[in-house]
Amino acid sequence: MADGTLAIELKGISKAFGPVQANRDINFAVPRGTIHGIIGENGAGKSTLMSILYGFYKADAGQIFIGGKPTAIPDSQSAIRAGIGMVFQHFKLVQNFTVLENVILGAEEGQLLNRSLAKARKVLEGLSRDYDLDVDPDALIEDLSVGHQQRVEILKALYRQADILILDEPTGVLTPAEADHLFRILEGLKDQGKTIILITHKLREIMEATDNVSVMRRGTMVATVKTAGTSPEELAELMVGRKVLLEVEKKPATPGAVVLKVEDLRVSDEHKVERLKGVSFEIRAGEILGIAGVAGNGQSELLAALGGMMRATGKVTLNGAELPLAGKGSDGQSRRRAGIAHVPEDRHHYGLILDFTAWENVAFGYFNEPEYQKNALFMDNAALREDTRRKMEKYDVRPPIPGLAAKSFSGGNQQKIVVAREMEQNPDLLLVGQPTRGVDIGAIEFIHNQIVALRDAGKAVLLVSVELDEILSLSDRIAVMFDGRLMGFRDPEKTDERELGMMMAGMAGQGEAA
Amino acid sequence: MDRLPRWADVALVPLISLLLAAIISALVLLSIGQSPVEAFDVMVDGALGSAYGWGYTLYYTTSFIFTGLSVTFAFHASMFNIGGEGQAQLGGLGVALVALALPWPHWTLALAAATLGAALFGAAWAAIPAYLQARRGSHIVITTIMFNYIAAAFLVYLLVDVLRPAGQMDPASARFPEGAHLPALNDIPGLNLIFTKPVPANVTLFIALAMAVVVWAILWQTRLGYQIRAFGKSEPAARYAGINPTFIIMVAMLMSGALAGMMSVNNVMGEAERLLQNSSEGAGFIGIAVALMGRNHPFGVVLAALLFGFLYQGGAELGLWTSIPIEMRIVVQGLVILFTGALDMMVRMLLARIFALFRSRQPGVA
Structure with missing residues (x-):
């Protein structure tokens, strides 16, 4: 239940990767027992911020308070000890282990598994009952649907006694019905006093599921508002920094041959x-x-x-x-x-080779194009770089650096690189x-x-x-x-x-x- | 994990790894009652202290550049070719057959033909595992290992029953004709002022260095290299782009085999001047460590090959001048491989933490 105290408070968090300032002086607070949405464009710094909270990155500056106490989180073990649980977009489950085995993985006690498994089974039954999680502890992960696998991730966090649950784009892989079920589970967790941070780019989910929402844009936290007092249009504008048309404007089609x-x-x-x-x-x-x-x-x-x-x-x-x-x-x-x-x-x-640079990816599939060849022997890497710079500008890829590895771009910008490459071939x-x-x-x-x-x-x-x-x-x-x-x-x-x-x-x- | 600055990634990590290997080596030496300082002195003096020492160090370096490049090239197509040993021995056969075929009028002709022969035979030996991988899915690691043994046995048969001149006692080919003699560094005008005594390092060194440039150019400047690297990074993505997997696997492995085979120009033609049993002497395997330490970049490979050349020659000197057993060089090499290869991440993570700590203590930052 919400009691007015703060579950998490971040003060002045900053983090840079080389020249890219991923987080700039972030301040934000989440009251205990609420569902807090974090929304922002890809590359706005949501994932970086959560990675700092979960101990994957160390902030260059700033402080983290958990339950009012200043807490250092140098690694994910410390995050778990501080009561933070993370459900990743890409699940971290061992496919040919059972649910039970996955839940105790990394939290085994002693050399023999039997005791841990028995204990976990008991805890799991309690958790499933309390939170309507409905997962068979003996099922193999590979036999479970994606929605159930996600519940196993939630169970893993709860088994480690997480009070604060962070979910990164949790509905990306779910059917609408599964997503609804997930939000019911989250409601239940909230009623039990858990604090939930929901990272998403879907405005509808924010409006449906959250109590408060924070909007990030280009590494800064631009606003934190009560969900009930805002609208999708306002959030979209805050995210992008300008008015956004949520509907596509198009003329009627004139089909030809x-x-x-x-x-x-x-x-x-x-x-x-x-x-x-x-x-x-x-x-x-x-x-x-x-x-x-x-x-x-x-x-x-x-x-x-x-x-x-x-x-x-x-x-x-x-x-x-x-x-x-x-x-x-x-x-x-x-x-x-x-x-x-x-x-x-x-x-x-x-679509991409993540380790390749942006310009190498722009040639991907089109490496035989005459315009990319210097002569019969060599590719014209300079021309390719220049071509990439042009495409990046036209498609507003940020940052417009052709020499940056594809993996360093945010999802949206990666997709723009792919789209630019394919569409500019005039197919x-x-x-x-x-x-x-x-x-x-x-x-x-x-x-x-x-x-x-x-x-x-x-x-x-x-x-x-x-x-x-x-x-x-x-x-x-x-x-x-x-x-x-x-x-x-x-x-x-x-x-x-x-x-x-x-x-x-x-x-x-x-x-x-x- | 925080990322390291590029200079630390490229230079500092291998240096620290080497230092750690040196420290452990020193402890091993102490434990057998030998002086690490003396051993280090002998190694450096023997391998680098004189032109004569350099002549040996560079000879080993030449071989390791070839085999290191061989592993590197295949690696970029995500093929782990550990058949360099067998491919080098078959390359040796190619060299021997070419050298013995004609009374060569001039060494340049002999060198060109022998290099081609070595490359062709090495490539041919790699072609079979490559085909099995590309079309039948047989794992390249398994098949190339097996082909090392087949190569060794095949060469014993050839040397005993086919190539051995009548009346010769040891299993080896006939001596190569005079026209196939390659100039050693001490035979080359200009360099002979430095290398005054006969050394085994020979003109093949320059071919090795040229091949490093060629490998770099192929991998990073051509369409073929682009496709090889793309395939090596992601096979599904390569399929999306329309890159032919069979073609890439075959080309990468053939080139890899050719490079391994070319090593034999150095030892068989440049030094032994006849084909001996086990001519490659493990250089094919050292190539794996060289590629690993050289970060699978041709220029890194050249530097790593130089280091291993030093270890080889320095280790040999140990056996010669001290009571430290020559096997010690294998221990040292093993430790270098262990630290630069297998434990690379350990040093890297440690450094990343130190760098992060250092950064967070900079003024103006809480």
Whole structure:
């Protein structure tokens, strides 16, 4: 219960990485027993601040007070001792351990496990009951859904007697229903007197779940307000520092000739399981086709097959020419030459080499372009650097330093690098997967506008997203994917989230003509 | 963890690692009742104290540059080639076959042909594990190790039954013709003023240094190198970019094998002037440590090769002039590898903490 005392207070926290000031004189306080949101664009310094709180980084200056006492947090062990628990965006679980084994990992007592396990089992049962966490202690992590895995992370923190729980972008991987359940759990924790810090870039979650919200922008804390007294528009403006349009403005589409025609496309994964079970559609020039669906229903395979990353069967024609779907001429290089650009769903895994510099990443996939060659032997690294500098300025990538490693950029800026690279190649067809996953509001607006601009320039766009809002606001036509098949096509003007949601769950979907 | 300044990362960390290795070596020497100071004196004096010593140090350095570059090149494609030993021995076979094929009119021709032969044979020996990895998924570490043994056995057979001249007692090839004799450093006008006594270091040193530049240029200035590094960093991303994995694995391993093979120009042609059993004498394995210490950068490899050259020659001097057993050099090398390679992170983390402490104590900061 909130009792007016402060769970955490930060005074004058600053942290710089070389020339980049990630946190500048941060002051903020979280009352005990509240849910406190921290919102800000990617690169605003949220993660750095939380890493300082969890002992991953040491602040250059400033003090941390936990429960009113000045506390030094040189490492994560000290953070745990101070009662801080962290649930990371990417879970830190051992896949082939049981829930119980994961919970005691690092908190084992003595050399023999049995006693720790028995004790943990008892504690876990209590915790599950108190907080509606409902996790089978003997289940293997790899058998659990993502939502359940996240609960195991929460249990781990609670088992270590955390009073303050920090959740970093917790809903990024959850379905809407799982997210709702998570917020119920957090409410329950709050009622038990726990303090929760929720880091997110989703305004809706802030409005729904938090008591207070702090907004960060470019390393500083620009405001802390009561959630009840603010609005999404005001928060967005605070985050970006200017007025933001939360809706995409676009003219009606003027579709031209068919650019991409896909007939009976089938893809099987490495276990010979068919993931794409005969998909047919076409996209015209100047048109955005949005593919809606819950993650894992074949959208990734569709992008992979069209992008030349997975072999497929069926028939795909681009501007009337048939594309090979397996063997020679079906690789990513051939697809790029044919005029297909691809912003992949997972920029860390596919779209970027994180250890490479920005300019090396701008050549990624396009290293054979004549403009990047000095002569037959050598690449023109200087020209590439210059080209990158130009693209970074045009796409407002911050900081605009071509020599910086990709991993040093925030998520939104990494995505802008990928988007800049793919769009500036002037493709006939753009494949975009989850264009704004883990991307901040300012960058979302920018990326959306770029996609619409490409459409208006007469290009075809295939947009895959699990964010229904995004599909609804960008697409000229919507197809819903379920279990490797298209459930039907809809006009975004004549449908709503409810109907699409039903189709995404595999129900109904009397298809209008493709 | 806080990051280190670049100079500390590149220079300070290896220096501290070396210092730690030296301290432990000294303790080992003390424990067997020997004087570390004397040992250090003998090593430095023997390896670096005279042109003659340098002639040996540079000879070993040459071999280690080749094998270090070999490991480095494959490493950038995320291939751990530990078959340098076998590839070097096959390279030796290539050198021997070329050298014995003709009465060479001039050493430059012989050198060019022998280098090519060594590279081709080394590459060919790497090609089989590379193909097995690229197409069949057999792990390169396992296959290259096995190929070291196969190479050794194969060469024993060749030296005993095929290449050994009739009537010769030891398993070795015939002596190479006079035209295939490479100038040692003491044969080169200008350098012979420094190297007045015959030394084993020879013109191959310059090929090694040139190859360091070539490897650097390929990896960081060409499309091929770009693709190799991209593939090495992330195979799924490489697939997205349309980089052909089979092609990259084959090219990287062939080049790696060629570099390892070229080492044999130094020892087989430049020094022994005939093919002996176990000609590479473990240099293929030292290459792993050299690449590790050189941070998989060609210029780092040259410096690390020099260090290991010093250790090799200095260690040999120990056996010669002191009652310290020659095996001590293996202990010292082992410690250097342990500290610069395996325990690198330990030093790095410690330094990062010290730097963080130092930073937070700067004036004007609480």
